[in-house]
Amino acid sequence: xxxxxxxxxxxxxxxxxxxxxxxxxxxxxxxxxxxxxxxxxxxxxxxxxxxxxxxxxxxxxxxxxxxxxxxxxxxxxxxxxxxxxxxxxxxxxxxxxxxxxxxxxxxxxxxxxxxxxxxxxxxxx
Numbered sequence: 001x002x003x004x005x006x007x008x009x010x011x012x013x014x015x016x017x018x019x020x021x022x023x024x025x026x027x028x029x030x031x032x033x034x035x036x037x038x039x040x041x042x043x044x045x046x047x048x049x050x051x052x053x054x055x056x057x058x059x060x061x062x063x064x065x066x067x068x069x070x071x072x073x074x075x076x077x078x079x080x081x082x083x084x085x086x087x088x089x090x091x092x093x094x095x096x097x098x099x100x101x102x103x104x105x106x107x108x109x110x111x112x113x114x115x116x117x118x119x120x121x122x123x124x125x
């Protein structure tokens with residue numbers, strides 16, 4: 001399945017783009033849940049580089065991992081996405097950022113999402 005999310009930000013595209021690749025900022029929002037605690041964030045922000053985010057949820061550590069396939073600042077990033085705790089399948093996430101008024105608009109397209117995880121994935125983004 002494909003999940004499509006669109007979000008406008010008051011910040012410029014470069015700042016929004018950088019937030020996804022800065023471990024200090026990304027730990028506050030990327031794959032974070034309201035009741036979990038982010039315990040580890042590692043981001044190797046280069047094509048072929050990998051990211052790892054681990055959140056402790058109800059006593060269990062949940063790994064989110066993937067590899068950067070395309071990084072074009074400030075307009076696009078593409079990466080693989082996997083949560084081994086819940087599925088052995090890997091999906092692909094494409095983030096496009098375009099100027100919009102005084103800020104920007106982010107379009108996130110997550111392809112290859114298992115049907116049984118579609119709604120939860122949509123809510124997570």
